[in-house]
Amino acid sequence: MMQKKAVDSVMEKIIAQDLEHKELESNFWTMSNHKWALLAWASAELDQSAALVHLDWHWDGINDFREPESRGELSALASLDELREMIADRDRPVDYASFIAPAILFGLIDEVHFYCLQDDTTPGLSSDLLDETRAKEYRHHNIDDLLRTTAKLSKPILFDLDIDLFNRATPFYLDGPEYHERIRSFLGKCSDLIQRAAVVTIAKSPSNYWIKNEGHYDWDEELAGELFNEIVPIVR
Secondary structure: OOOOOHHHHHHHHHHHHHHHHEEOOOEEEOOOOOOOOHHHHHHHHOOEEEEEEEEOOOOOOOOOOOOHHHHHHHHHHOOOHHHHHHHOOHHHHOOOOOOHHHHHHHHHHHHEEEEEEOOOOOOOOOOOHHHHOOOOOOOOOHHHHHHHHHHOOOOOOEEEEHHHHOOOOOOOOOOOHHHHHHHHHHHHHHHHHHHHHHHEEEEEEOOOOOOEEEOOOOOOOHHHHHHHHHHHHHHH
8 A cells, every 4th residue: 555655746746737737829738637728718718619629539528517506607707717726626627528518618619620539438529518509519530531621611720639649559559760750740731720720739648547658558658748749849
């Protein structure tokens, strides 16, 4: 059993990662916990609802604002500072898999384009959320289809990338330099979309199992940091 000091140290690291987010330049954000994308989108103060392009291993389509109490909390938010406080509080309903739904409920987003590889959960957003808000979702099975569709958009675009999309246990799995070249090629395809985006968000996915190395099931912190440091300059 871990001693209390060791447990406290682990918890401090988790909490620090959970809070880590940064606007590197205007409307270009990086974060450890993906939930901070909600703050980035709200901070942009766009004059119309945007289309979200969500590139991720996970769908992140959970709606934790179904109950009257949580809806009331959301409706009562009066400033970005209050939104920041809600996101920072681990006991309140915005987390790494539930940050898209409140953006739709806020009216920040009315269209979502998913390119996600997760196949062990219900894909996309809930039908009741889509029915209530009249938002639209599109699930793309390959990046070329997503790029063709989003090239026609005239509304603002939010480009949202989680680096666990490039998990080595996914179709991106390759050894050595070929792995990195495949990532660079993928991002190169997205370059026009990135240039058009009103907001760009990149998440590091600091969980204990999102980034896997060589097909193993444990999180590889070194690989996660390596990918993050490689990807951010390319997208930026």
